[in-house]
Amino acid sequence: MLNPSFNIKSIDRQLSGHGQSRRAFVATTIGGTVGLALLPGFAAAQGGAAKPGSKPTEQPLAFVSITPDGTTTILCNRMDMGQGVETGLAMICAEELDADWSKVRTGFGDQQAKYVDPLFGMHITGGSNSIKNSYQQYRELGARTKAMLVTAAAQAWGMPAASLKAENGVISGAGKSAGYGEFFDAAMKQPVPEAVALKDPKAFKLIGQPTGLVVGKAKSTGTQAYGMDVHLPGMAIAVIQRPPVFNGKVAKLDASEALKIKGVKAVLPVPLDRGGQGVAVVASGYWAAKKGRDALKVDWDLAGVAKPDTKALTAQYLALAKTPGTQAPKLAADASGWSKAPKRITADFVFPYLNHAQMEPLACTVDLKDDRCDFYYASQMPGIDAMNLAKTVGLKPEQVQINVQMAGGGFGRRATPATEWPREAAGVAVALAKAGQRMPVKVIWSREDDVKAGYYRPMTVHRAEIGFDAGGKVLGWQHRIVSQSILKGSPLEGFGYKDGVDGTTVEGMREPYEIPMNLSVHHPDVNVPVLWWRSVGSTHTAYVMETLVDEIAFSTKQDPVAYRLKLMEGNAKADRHRAALQAAVDKSGYGKRKLKPGQAWGVAVHESFESVVAYIVVASMKGKGKDRQPVLQEVHAGVHCNLCVNPKSVETQVQGAAIMALGTTMPTHHVTFKDGVVEQSNFYDIAMPRMPDAPKVMTVSIVPSSDPPKGMGEPGLPALAPALANAVARLTGQRQRELPFRFA
Structure with missing residues (x-):
């Protein structure tokens, strides 16, 4: 699979080449207290009662990219954590596009308005809604892309569009033929059709057929990249020592022994989810960070913090x-x-x-600069996350970029409405910058971290x-x-x-x-x-x-x-x-x-x-x-x-x-x-x-x-x-x- 960030940048270049700005697509779909009450905000982002084909979620160029050799990349407006939606949505789009499936590749969208769930009006991978809510959307995206390709070919060849046929990635008619890639740039300059004719399900060639994942080979050979695998130049690794009881705070910290560990760069108090406080150990690699954390001496302030007990809770619940x-x-x-x-x-x-016990533990990479912040992780709710993360790093939402990664399992753990673990990673990046050590940093949760301090x-x-x-x-x-x-x-x-x-x-x-x-x-x-x-x-x-x-x-x-x-x-x-x-x-x-x-x-x-x-x-x-x-x-x-x-x-x-x-x-x-x-x-x-x-x-x-x-x-x-x-x-x-x- 192509790197998701590469796909986004590739489409950015094509957008700019056609006089469109990616930032023009960015809209605030969430703010303040978030819920489906955000739908009015989404309606504004979508243009309210805009005519069909004009909404951000209906733009072929935001989802489909075809290179001259016919390689067709179809972006998924969700996160894939093993459920196969990146392949499923690509199949739906490719069906109506009549693409050559052997040349189809997949990638992910981000926090922009064009990648929201078209029915919910928010960025969400959850509730088994991906195929259900985007089935019609991706069929129309494929059909619109094909219609625009045929129109471009008709203009280039000087013949009626109705006389041309598009099939298996090739446009043909009147003795001429060419691959989709030859006309893609010209096609994307065409007006997006308001209405398109969709196939009779009886004519489906892809939909309904048992199909392996587009990324199946990469996964089975160990070459698939996940959020844990992101590496940026000059990047440090951090782990966080969290209090033994939720919402505890640091009373006293002795980091002297931790700072002696080779590779440890910094030891920094950081805010945690729900008002707690932890200690981040930043190092050149994971092992150094872990050893540094093991060497910390922390006294915890647990005053006033409730200490749940399973036996007592069971008795209380049974009585209730x-x-x-x-x-x-x-x-x-x-x-x-x-x-x-x-x-x-x-x-x-x-x-x-x-515990969710997803196979890939949590990891979030943060690259904080003065005027922007890039995040790399597997996010089930990148729109909500972008708003929360912007507040954490002190930037505007449009200055935050979420690069959605493939996830090695999730089961809901990667969808915390408060953006818990990415905000903690952002807090580490902010603390580093304040300490004069600004650098990209990846915060990693060990299995023990997630079992003992997760959701x-x-x-x-x-x-x-x-x-x-x-x-x-x-x-x-x-x-x-x-x-x-x-x-x-x-x-x-x-x-x-x-x-x-x-x-x-x-x-x-x-x-x-x-x-x-x-x-x-x-x-x-x-x-x-x-x-x-x-x-x-x-x-x-x-x-x-x-x-x-x-x-x-x-x-x-x-x-x-x-x-x-x-x-x-x-x-x-x-x-x-x-x-x-x-x-x-x-x-x-x-x-x-x-x-x-x-x-x-x-x-x-x-x-x-x-x-x-x-x-x-x-x-x-x-x-x-x-x-x-x-x-x-x-x-x-x-x-x-x-x-x-x-x-x-x-x-x-x-x-x-x-x-x-x-x-x-x-x-x-x-x-x-x-x-x-x-x-x-x-x-x-x-x-x-x-x-x-x-x-x-x-x-x-x-x-x-x-x-x-x-x-x-x-x-x-x-x-x-x-x-x-x-x-x-x-x-x-x-x-x-x-x-x-x-x-x-």
Whole structure:
């Protein structure tokens, strides 16, 4: 893949060559308190009710570059962290462009207005929205580019545009032919068409075909560059010593021994996220910086700082869950029938804090100059980041450049609304400049840094009180959730925190089942920074819903698949759930084949981010007593994501999500606190799935559809753990109410 910054500069040169300024595209899409209330600002940046083809997000030159030899670079308006959107969006654009796919390359946009999500009006990679929200945009970008190329060729050859054909990167007609690259410069001087004719999906050649990543070879050969790999001339490396408890400050610092370490250039107090304070050690390389940090002597001021404790929090949450909370919108049915029902279930569920554990640790490179500042890192929200970083370095937003890099995983960790870790890196650069040592600096988080001082999926407790009859009809479902709010107090509070309820906490509850549920929520304030984690609220809501529905089916002696289908009756929105579930059933042979002794089926289906994934799994057990552990033998996924742009990407996303979800069930896969300090530090004390834990059989069946595509980065995760838990319940007679699994 071409270096993203090179692609941007290349397009800059072309813009200037056509009398356009890249800075003319820059618009402030965010400011002050940020959320989707920023849409009016985006409307202004887009020109309000401007005619089609005139908005920044519709300009072919901002996204497509073709060299004379036909090499076609298509920029991605998102960050790619392994979900494959740089290839998916390029496929969509190249389809309508009729480009030669063998010559297509990819790169990334930046914080400019042209690279915002066209529907949300902000720069965001998250919520599985990349393909979903930019499908139409990239089709039109490809079609507009092709139309402009044909027009340029027609003018050069003196013939009607309608007489020419553009296919596989070549324009031909009346005995003449030429590659796209020959006309690209002239094409970009043409007016951008207001309207373009898009292909009939039946004519698609790329979309719908299993396609390897454009950067697949680079990744598989170790030549792909990530944010961690950025190197600038004269660059220093820095690490930060952070307080043992969040929001602590430096009381006393002795840096004398650290400064004796060969290669250490400076030791500087720096501000941290949320008002804390740390100490940066800047050196010629990582090892020198780490050794220097190890040699620091720091006394911490923890006065007045709350010190969370997992055991105490669990007891507090369980007690809160027994009391009414804030009513969740649209989940206020009369559930009083539960207490008089002939059959009842009362269940408490506990979900731990989780670290994102992305494969590539965090790194941000900062090049601070007097009149501008360049940042190089994998950003999921470069627009918000640019605003926050401009304030940190004391510059205007237009003086800040975010060079978005490929990421080695993210799962939400690279999308902190407060721009936490890049701001800390910016703080190091500012401190260096004030100390008279201005130089480019890369701030690196070790695995231990991120485990002990990062952001986490919130610890969450559910309490369900369910009443039902002998036929499994739910007469009342009283439900309460206790969890920190991800959005409250953040720049994105206006996005989904309404009437005292964080929408990310309750997403995935009840649907697609027609049941009378009354749900309320408690959002306690805890001194632990929390953040979305792959599939966000569905990481716990799917588990609760699908294990409880399964328990009702078991209690009433009903087949778990048939019972789910019965609960969906009358719900027109459940057609996709039924189709996904049936696809998994058909592929697995559920109900048609007999399992080996000691094996059991597990079932779950869940919708998240508008895509549905169902799992039929086969599991067994190993070990004895409390040391028992499940063995996942087979996984069969049924997927409904509407039109599937790249089946290979969908398949790999589901496979990866299933393995990641398997990890949440494994012993010690959690983050715990004692006296405010994180007890874990690395993978050796956080159980992670390894190759022997992977199922021997894994299939992914995609339901055919011609409806506009939905996303797949997150939906593959939620339903796996409950499907496994349901199989385990049949094998052991124990319902797992806590993650990770625990056996009596």
